[in-house]
Amino acid sequence: MLSLGKIDHIHICVSDAAQAIAWYQRVLGLNPDPRYRQLQDEPHATTMLANPSGTVRFAVSQEEATSRLPGSIAFVVSGQDFLDWIDRLASERVTSREGVTIARDSVCDHHFFCSISFVDPFGNPFEIVSYDHTWLVGKLKLARTSA
Known part of the structure; x- marks a missing residue:
């Protein structure tokens, strides 16, 4: 599960x-x-x-006071669970703060960890992160950029 x-x-x-x-x-x-x-x-x-x-x-x-977004809570998971969470969020049509449905191309590569950000139906922000970076870069075919 x-x-x-x-x-x-x-x-x-x-x-x-x-x-x-x-x-x-x-x-x-x-x-x-x-x-x-x-x-x-x-x-x-x-x-x-x-x-x-x-x-x-x-x-x-x-953040500017007029545009300040609420903070978020980030959860850490394994690389495989990270992929499974992306698929789960996509199947539930969960969206980012910008209203875009979460998908595998929504992953943010931070060079030693990966993250996916989303909101609940009430606009509360969350993030799932994984430090299985090298494995995820290969699985997701993320573009390697210099740090």
Whole structure:
């Protein structure tokens, strides 16, 4: 039976990323995780913060207050389960935030993990991620780009 793994991270949208990161460092002891440095250059300039053991992760993105989208909860699964989840979401006609039905070409390649983002019928955002990156790149025939 198809099931979700543990929560991988919680995505938080803020109006001031620098201020938020400083607060999460000072108050919650979460520090930038260097493994996710390349996410800072992606469209939403995300900084991944983690506790020392890596068991708690927040993905912090700065968004304009007028267009701020709610954060999301990301679940981690194996590579095969990732493919099965894409097929399950597609068969249920689940859509992305943009209203596009989820399909295998909806996968985002983050260079060491892959993700698929979607919303429930009420607009609440979710994400499924897999760190079986090399295997998924081959199965999905994702274009290899330089990091």
